[in-house]
Amino acid sequence: MRLPAELWVFLLSLLITQGNTICQTVELFLPKYLCLSTVFAEFAFICMVGLTNALEQDGYISGFMAFYLKMGEPHLSAAYAVMMSYWEGIVHFILFITIIHRIKSYRSLALLWVGSEYLYNCLFPGKYGSNIRPAFWRNAPLLLVPFWAGSVLLSRPREMPVVTADKIAAEQRKGLLSRPVDLILSVLLLGAMAFTVFRGLVVLECPLDACFNYIYQFEPYLKDPVGFPRVMMLMYLFYSVPLMVILIYGLTTPGCGWMLDLTIFFAGAMAQAQWCHIGASLHSRTPFTYRVPTDKWWPVISLNVLLAAVPAVLALRCLTSPAYFMKPVPKGQTNNDKKKK
DSSP: OOOOHHHHHHHHHHHHHTOSHHHHHHHTTSOTTHHHHHHHHHHHHHHHHHHHHHHHHTTSSOSSSHHHHHHTOGGGGSHHHHHHHHHIIIIIHHHHHHHHHTTTSOHHHHHHHHHHHHHHTTOOOGGGGGGOOGGGGGHHHHHHHHHHHHHHHHHSOOOOOOOBHHHHHHHHHOOGGGOHHHHHHHHHHHHHHHHHHHHHHHHTTOOOHHHHHHHHHTOGGGGOTTOHHHHHHHHIIIIIHHHHHHHHHHHHSTTOTTHHHHHHHHHHHHHHHHHHHHHHHHOTTSOGGGSOOGGGHHHHHHHHHHHHHHHHHHHHHHHHOGGGGSOOOOTTOBHHHHHHO
16 A cells, blocks of 8 residues: 655655664665655655646646645645645756755755745645644644754755865955945845835834835735735744844855855745745735736836845855855865865
């Protein structure tokens, strides 16, 4: 009898979290990395369930999810859940297949997945909360795996490119004004922080006229009864703003090696969050009165796309030119020489 895919994922991840002993034993008889490949393959299979749900909710297919939505998780028919399902079925699926292909060097891709998976696992029933079925709790194992994966990845040292001490010192002597790309990114992060704080005040029903005008004239989706946009804006306010402060600090302080990992994690989280927010605010399953007004479409969508693009550009900048974030090394050596010692 075949076990459900979710149970396989839980059992495999549980075995791995207990330590590497079992995996090391398996690798005596099986090719190296096969244990991890199996876990990622099972996750890739689960991605297809999400894509099936999204396609059925949008009317492209039928007869696959109706019973489960009725008896299991009715909130999966909401606009935000449909957009999350598209992300899971397309982006996460591509990530898993790529990770399997590059199983010997997958840190950055895995961190990107971990960042975006946090949001997917925060999929909450919203207005369907009074109708939670036992099947909803099948998500519990999937909620724990990204936390474990993130802690394991961040506890391992990152492999850094070989850079000479002279180049590292030259980069780290430059002030922010001498690094125009970092200066622009810092300004954009400050703007993103201001926009995030403003929308947080909007969903907290701040009495300012600017907040009132924004929610009624620009993003009425923020008051959608499903509750998703309100919760997302509060998550942005309490989690994204502190992260952006830390990232600005990393851009102005040399030697912050953690920037290479944190920017990837943040880029993944913001990309999926904004994809779901933008998509749901335009989706046909969202009542017309809560969708972005046609005459305000370009400014609203542009701001939301920019909010997702800035972390992605920042992560790309850190990965392509990491010398500023490396630890200083003695003159005449490379960072690789220091590591060997």
